[in-house]
Amino acid sequence: MTTPAAEAAASAGAGASSGDGAEPRAGGCPVAGRMAATPIFGEQLDGDMMPRLYERLRAEHGPVxxxxxxxxxxxxxxxxxRELVRLSREEQDFSHDPRRWRQLREGRVPEDSPILPMVxxxxxxxxxxxxxxxRMRAAVSDALSRINGHELRRGVRALSERLITEFADRKEADLVSDYARKLPLMVITGLLGLDEPTGRELVKAIAGLVVANADSADASKRMGSILLALIxxxxxxxxxxxxxxxxxxxxRLTDEEVLHNLVVMFVxxxxxxxNWIxxxxxxxxxxxxxxxxxSGGHLSVDDALDLVLWRFPPxxxxxxxxxxxxxxFGGQEVRAGDMLILGLAAANADPDILPEDGTPVVGNRSHLAFGAGPHTCPAQDPARLITRTAVDTIRHRLPDLELAVPEAELAWIKSPWSKGLAALPVRFTEPQLPRGPQAPRS
Structure with missing residues (x-):
């Protein structure tokens, strides 16, 4: 039981290595032998380039x-x-169960395929x-609803200030590795009920999984062992x-169900x-x-966060x-057992649902960053609270924060799944650190 759960953790977090580095081009694999397919993976595609590819695909093929x-x-x-909303809501036509996947049932998926741990x-x-x-959704939703928002906000602020204090003397930082990547892990380990030393071990295991290298198998075993011991x-x-x-x-979830749902929630x-932070x-x-x-109050922090979810879904x-x-479906002949991918970023940019100027309306939360239908992300409220507090805290503690490199030089993660920065180098001169004792450890 441990190994599959740990493999699930590896895939959910880093899941998609960029494959063989093939350059994206038309004329790839045929979908069920019907039509040339365009790769959406490879070293030539990163999070900054993908939107242009989505628009080309939309122009060539329509909504699917x-x-x-x-x-x-x-x-x-x-x-x-509209098609993605239908896909998410109509379980009678579109199942979540990968055991229905025809290509897998027919033995046409290589054993070492990077997609297997994902699906x-x-x-x-x-x-x-x-x-x-x-049944499982009720358990997960109820567990998340028990989180005290006021306590979570205080805890996130304390951890944010602690991380800022750790790099403040340098007057520079990478806000991905020094802040955005550390903070959610620290918060989530606390929500799971881990003590600090064990939480640090779990954070290290997750870091080992995400890099997806030769050590990832050992990292996945460590994560599985930690979670089983916690259960x-x-x-x-x-x-x-x-x-x-x-x-x-x-x-009455079984221990195995608890383990796998924790992996999905955590990773x-x-x-x-x-990515959102x-x-x-x-x-x-x-x-x-x-x-x-x-800064001028024309946008609330929540409005700003929603505009980010519209334009750059994590x-x-x-x-x-x-x-x-x-x-x-969507002008295509889809066959039983075909796999369909939820194009969240492309659907948010669908010109059919945006105003004429293409700009999302402030306060409109009909974006699909968290999915739609019965499988809408159950953890979006705590995720929003963590992100809002993290952004607010750093804005006030580092008021003269500026980018340390030209925007065009920012590096992006190469993945068909994630819209994420590999690094966000910044500099500042006058950190406004909290007074009194150091922020408590989680």
């Missing part, structure tokens, strides 16, 4: 386009906002339909934490929050109008749904 998500792996990328079935809400999904401890001695709430919920939720800080640094609107594409029958 044939793509390859890894070498030899064919899928449909859903680019249209392999596990007993978690992300891979279930109907009653089974509702056993919380069975014996429950506390006021998410793990205990899952274990003792009336839905997938963490990377999304990292880093992207918001990037826009504040690079977009004077955005910064002025926020997750670009999300796997997957599987057609339960042959049907015509």
């Amino acid at each position: 386009a044939p793509v390859a998500v890894a070498p030899g792996i064919e899928a449909w990328l859903v680019l249209g906002h 392999g079935w596990r007993p978690a809400l992300l891979f279930a339909d109907g009653q089974q999904h509702r 056993e401890e919380k069975r014996r001695r429950p506390g006021n934490d998410v793990t205990s709430a899952l274990l003792h919920h009336p839905a 997938a939720g963490n990377q999304t929050t990292v 880093a992207t918001t800080l990037r826009i504040l640094l690079c977009d004077p109008a955005f910064r002025s609107s926020l 997750t670009q594409n999300f796997p997957a749904r599987y057609a339960t029958r042959d049907l015509r």
Whole structure:
């Protein structure tokens, strides 16, 4: 049981290596032998370049386009906002269960394919339909609803100030590695009910998974061992934490179900929050109008965060749904067992649902950054609170923050799934550090 869970963790966080580095081009794999598919992976595509590819695919194919998500792996990328909403809501036509995937059932997926850890079935809400999904969703939602928002805000602010204090003397930092990547992990380990030393070990294991190198297998085993030990401890001695709430919920999740749902919540939720924090800080640094609107009170922090979710959703594409029958969808002939990818970033940019100038309306939360339908992300409220507090804290503690390199030189993660910066180098001169004792450790 440990190894599959740990592999699930590796895939959910770093899941998609860029494959064989093939340059994106038309004429890749045929989707079910019908149409040339365009790769959406490879060294030539990073988070900054992908939007242009989505618009080319939309122009060539309409709201549903044939793509390859890894070498030899064919899928449909859903680019249209209306089509993606339908895909997310109509479970009778589009299942979450990867055991329906025809290409896998027919043995046409290489054993070492980078997509397998992303979409392999596990007993978690992300891979279930109907009653089974509702059962696990109820447990996860109830566990998350028990989080005290006031306490979480105070804790995030204290941890944010602690991280800022650690690099303040240098007058420079990488806000991805020094701040955005560390903060959500520290917060989430506390929410799971881990003590600080064990939390640090889990953070190290996650870091080992994300790099996706030869040491990742050992890192995944460490993560699985830590979470299994946590589950056993919380069975014996429950506390006021998410793990205990899952274990003792009336839905009666098994230890295996708790483990896999923790992996999904922890790893997938963490990377999304990292990207949301880093992207918001990037826009504040690079977009004077955005910064002025926020500083002048014309935009609330929540309005600003939603504009980021519209324009730069932290997750670009999300796997997957599987057609339960042959049907015509978005102008394409989709067959039973075909894989469909949720093109969250492309759907948010669908010109059919945006104003004529293409600018999202302030206060409009009909974006699809968190999905739609019964599988809408259950952790979006705590993720928003963490992101809002992280952004607000650094704005006030580092008021003269500026980018340390030209914006064009910023490096992006190369992944078909994630819209994330690899680094965000900044400099500042007058940090406004908190007075009194150092912020408490989580």
